[in-house]
Amino acid sequence: MANSNLPRRIIKETQRLLSEPAPGISASPSEDNMRYFNVMILGPTQSPYEGGVFKLELFLPEEYPMAAPKVRFLTKIYHPNIDKLGRICLDILKDKWSPALQIRTVLLSIQALLSAPNPDDPLSENIAKHWKSNEAEAVETAKEWTRLYASGV
Amino acid sequence: MMPDMESNHHLNRFLREEDQKPLQHLPYTVLKEADISQRQLDDITQVCSTLSVSRSAAIILLRHCNWNVSKLFDNWFDEEDEVRITVGLFKNPPVDQFSTDGSLVKYFCFETFPGGDGFDDQRISSTFCDHFYCRACWVGYISKSIANDGLGCLSLKCPHPCCGAAVGEDMIFVLAAESADKDKYLRYLLRSYVEDSYRKRKIKWCPAPGCDHAVDFVDYVGGSGGACDVSCLCSYKFCWNCNEEAHSPVKCDTVAKWILKHKDESENTNWILVNTKPCPECRRPIEKNQGCSHMRCRAPCKFEFCWICLGPWGGSHSCNSYLQGVKNKSDKRKEVAKLNLDRYIHYYERWVANHESRQKALVDFQLVQDVHLKKLDRKYRQTNPILSFIREAWLKIIECRRVLKWSYAYGYYFPTHEHGKRQFFEYLQGEAESGLEKLHHCAEVELEEHINADKPIEDFIEFRTKLVQLTVLIGNYFKNLVRAMENDLPEISSYGDYWSCYICTYVNEGSATMCVMCSSQSPVHGEV
Secondary structure, three states, X not given: OOOOOOOHHHHHHHHHHHHXXXXXXXXXXOOOOOOEEEEEEEOOOOOOOOOOEEEEEEEOOOOOOOOOOEEEEOOOOOEOOEOOOOEEOOXXXXXXXXXXXXXXXXXXHHHHHHHOOOOOOOOOXXXXXXXXXXXXXXXXXXXXXXXXXXXXX | OOOXXXXXXXXXXXXXXXXXXXXXXXXXXXXOHHXXXXXXXXXXXXXXXXXXXXHHHHHHHHHHOOOOHHHHHHHHHHOHHHHHHHHOOOOOOOOOOOOOOOOOOOOOOOOOOOOOHHHHHHEEEOOOOOOEEEHHHHHHHHHHHHHHOHHHHHHOEOOOOOOOOEOOHHHHHHHOOOHHHHHHHHHHHHHHHHHOOOOOOOEEEOOOOOOOOXXXXXXXXXXXXXXXXXXXXXXXXXXXXXXXXXXXXXXXXXXXXXXXXXXXXXXXXXXXXHHOEEOOOOOOEEOOOOOOOEEEOOOOOOOEEEOOOOOEOOOOOOOOXXXXXXXXXXXXXXXXXXXXXXXXXXXXXXXXXXXXXXXXXXXXXXXXXXXXHHHHHHHHOOOOOOOHHHHHHHHHHHHXXXXXXXXXXXXXXXXXXXXXXXXHHHHHHHHHHHHHHHHHHHHHHHHHHHHHOOOOHHHHHHHHHHHHHHHHHHHHHHHHHHHHHHOOOOOOOOOOOEEEOOOOOOEEEOOOOEOOOOOOEOOOOOOO
């Protein structure tokens, strides 16, 4: 089972996430697998995602912290850096990962990504195109999706 | 019994002529692993002594400049500080600052170390910064990078996200968990010298599986579409331009098209077109695997039809009446596909046959070298140099099989409208092929007879003369074929009603069966 011989680091990070949660973020480990976290992120204020509650899953691979956590949105979201499968285009989850970073840093970075979409480094081509050609309309679509998919969690 | 002196004289003269041919200047050098290591070490040593830096720093700097020593010196003496910052060789290391909100961790393992000497033993920072991590964390970090990052482990940085200080070879050697990691690191370092080199257009690894040699192409200019064959010390021959096996005189783009063609699914599609019929209802291809013509498509379609006329199957179906001129699109498409497939199969079968013959010849040649020549030596008391004509013949067979193999790829893509050229090419190809078959038979079957049967030495001398002459003759045939392929048969005019004589170049009328000037027969109208 994944819980046997859990590294001290994961235990400590989990304890800290539960005792001192970051504002607008909640992360709790699954009962049957301490490497799997159920995450909820509140849509940042003054962003198209405001008022939405977004579900994510986060998994710590065997090599963590030498390898980055695997994170994915479970709630549908209209964002140029998140695709329809919920995969996230974020440098610290890929080549810029460092073992000096931790779960808290990753979740804060994802929250920041919701506040500042980057259509120049897209994961979803269509959404990025929409964002660049007509930002106001794209923002409206994002708000609509937030209302449709992220309000009744 | 004394051997025939005249035959012996003829053979020895031939061998002397072969030996006296000047050694061809090769435009490339094959480098062994030790040669590459030595070159790399020379560059590192030069940088260390000139810039007064450590070996680790020299490696980091050289990799940054793609192992170009002169470029590194130019950059360093122009902008030393900028270069240092770019590669992470900081003069004044960034202070060990960790964020107060705890979003960065001081030790990846979350262990807490007590103060005092024991703690100092555990705290280690990169040579070029002051971010301390415990030994266990460093070991894990380095091992993970060597295992997963490929050549990227040579550009390892301090784990602090905002730091960028380089982690050098010295630190890796101190902290690498296992000796296997160190070996892997050194292997990547060696690979980097070839693969990251500023000269990478002129130096590359031999593509043969398991070969550790690199080829340094000194005189390579590049850009031409022609093949450029290189022979490695491991005896593998490859084309410098495209890294495929040697294929001269066929151009790289033809080879690429051919390889794609027979890897491609397009031939499967053609097979489906030729050997199946589409269900008239759902268009799914159906292969007839039983005798009766009553076909029933699979679920969910389940349409029943006649295999012959593709009409719906009735209670008493018959389609025996001939309806003149009725030919549907599907039939025409099928006919074209069948012709194309047949044409492709014609060339592909011959390409494969020559490929397999060459592979077999390579194995046989090894046997000849290791076993047969020794037997003949004992049997006829012929010294090895005298018997080298057998070796020459086998080498010629191996090389000619390769040329012949690729001549079929060349033939497949030959422009269909150039009939004169095509016929002349096929004539040359045919001559070369039938000659090669004779040579191969002689070197394979007749040689076997001399090894196993109890034949007098006169017969062996006769065989020797025959094999030598065939080797020379086939060499000439193939020279002609290669020249024709390299130059795209300029001897033959492409203009419909004329043909250019390949002997005297006189332009004859298309209807002429012999050259008006030299009476050579037209390759278009028959054997020369």
